[in-house]
Amino acid sequence: DLERDEQIYSSYEKLTSQLPISHGWSPFSLQHYQSFWIPSRLVTACMAIQSHFNPRPSDIILVTSPKSGTTWLKALSFATLHRRSFSLSSHPLLTNTPHQCVPLLERFYSHRTIPNLNVLPSPTIFATHLPFSLLPQSALGCRIVYLCRDPKDAFVSLYHFLDRCIGSSAEHKSTTQGLDLSKVFQMFSRGTSAFAPFWDHVLGYWKESLKSPEMVLFFRYEEMMEDPASHLRRLAEFMGCPFSMEEERDTTRKQAHQQNPFVKSCLKPYTNPKNSIERIILKFHLKENRQPRVVGRVLGAFGLLITDSCGLLRVWSDGCGLPKAWSEFDGVVEDIVKLCSFDNLREVEVNKDNKGNFEERRPPPSSFFRKGKVGDWVNYLSMEMAEKLDAITKEKLHGSGLSF
Numbered sequence: 001d002l003e004r005d006e007q008i009y010s011s012y013e014k015l016t017s018q019l020p021i022s023h024g025w026s027p028f029s030l031q032h033y034q035s036f037w038i039p040s041r042l043v044t045a046c047m048a049i050q051s052h053f054n055p056r057p058s059d060i061i062l063v064t065s066p067k068s069g070t071t072w073l074k075a076l077s078f079a080t081l082h083r084r085s086f087s088l089s090s091h092p093l094l095t096n097t098p099h100q101c102v103p104l105l106e107r108f109y110s111h112r113t114i115p116n117l118n119v120l121p122s123p124t125i126f127a128t129h130l131p132f133s134l135l136p137q138s139a140l141g142c143r144i145v146y147l148c149r150d151p152k153d154a155f156v157s158l159y160h161f162l163d164r165c166i167g168s169s170a171e172h173k174s175t176t177q178g179l180d181l182s183k184v185f186q187m188f189s190r191g192t193s194a195f196a197p198f199w200d201h202v203l204g205y206w207k208e209s210l211k212s213p214e215m216v217l218f219f220r221y222e223e224m225m226e227d228p229a230s231h232l233r234r235l236a237e238f239m240g241c242p243f244s245m246e247e248e249r250d251t252t253r254k255q256a257h258q259q260n261p262f263v264k265s266c267l268k269p270y271t272n273p274k275n276s277i278e279r280i281i282l283k284f285h286l287k288e289n290r291q292p293r294v295v296g297r298v299l300g301a302f303g304l305l306i307t308d309s310c311g312l313l314r315v316w317s318d319g320c321g322l323p324k325a326w327s328e329f330d331g332v333v334e335d336i337v338k339l340c341s342f343d344n345l346r347e348v349e350v351n352k353d354n355k356g357n358f359e360e361r362r363p364p365p366s367s368f369f370r371k372g373k374v375g376d377w378v379n380y381l382s383m384e385m386a387e388k389l390d391a392i393t394k395e396k397l398h399g400s401g402l403s404f
């Protein structure tokens with residue numbers, strides 16, 4: 001009902017016009033809404049989410065403070081939840097940005113219409129930067145994954161990101177010289193940045209994760225960088241799709257097979273349904289210098305290659321040398337970690353700034369892949385600045401059990 005939506009958004013705009021505004025990150029402005037600074041262009045969307053977002057209990061919500069690893073968490077969650085639907089060689093993450101695979105909730109509500117999100121498949125993964133206290137009651141029935149990052153690195157990342165956005169936007173280029181690091185540092189320290197104060201954002205979810213660990217999974221960027229695989233396992237369990245024994249299986253054998261040029265050549269044509277299983281088996285036997293034996297689709301004592309229900313290739317022991325079975329699913333944990341790694345995603349064409357692959361007024365895709373390092377703040381912050389942020393962090397998080 002467009003008219004009703006128009007009325008709703010107009011009433012939000014009225015409210016918005018009365019909120020305190022900050023231009024400290026000019027050309028981007030922020031508004032103070034319910035104890036947090038929200039980018040002005042998203043305030044009405046936040047209000048709409050609070051009143052109209054009604055997720056299903058099966059849905060999953062990813063939450064981050066900006067520049068804390070949202071892109072990475074989106075990719076990992078999407079690849080994990082949908083791992084049985086896509087082969088890694090033709091994965092949606094190779095043709096879509098992680099932000100296209102898991103859009104920001106705020107963007108769904110930024111078009112002056114209340115979207116009907118229940119038409120999306122269940123479960124759907126949503127992502128948001130909303131602080132815990134601003135989430136609608138309805139979202140508290142969903143599983144929430146929170147990812148946080150050392151505020152020094154989050155700040156440096158934010159500074160570069162917004163500076164890039166200014167640099168690449170014709171709209172902003174003419175009006176500004178870029179961001180002044182020391183000025184925006186003061187703003188960040190005072191708690192005036194997008195979805196900030198940073199510490200209140202983290203604490204909201206941290207406390208909830210202690211109270212209801214089954215509903216809020218709390219991750220840290222630095223720990224995830226150290227051991228992505230074990231975080232991925234916890235993520236999968238939390239999302240209700242734990243990795244099976246088969247998926248956990250040691251991958252050495254699979255890798256050895258995949259690297260074998262002949263097996264490689266088998267894998268390729270196999271994705272083409274026109275290639276019959278018999279031909280592949282025949283080819284395999286010829287190559288192995290054995291008597292060709294066409295076993296067909298039925299797996300008998302000599303069965304070698306079959307498809308499983310998902311149409312993926314499996315190689316089974318034929319009793320003549322292949323030690324054991326492997327399948328596309330073996331070692332999927334490592335496969336997903338690799339697919340979603342910084343180095344891999346950054347090189348994917350869609351995540352580069354090729355002409356025409358990004359929307360006007362949106363950050364260029366490559367701005368989400370800068371360095372992907374822990375501790376890069378040392379290259380930009382003076383010791384004094386670092387000590388100042390550390391002192392604020394210590395004071396704000398005191399007694400919470402959380403530290404950076």
Ligand code: A3P
Pocket residue numbers: 064065066067068069070071072153156157158160340341342343345368369370371372373376
């Ligand atoms: P840096 O600017 O420090 O490099 P967000 O996704 O929340 O916007 O955060 C962006 C930060 O996460 C950037 O940090 C970016 O490089 C890093 N990042 C993006 N993809 C990543 C990945 N796959 N693995 C690790 N870090 C990643």
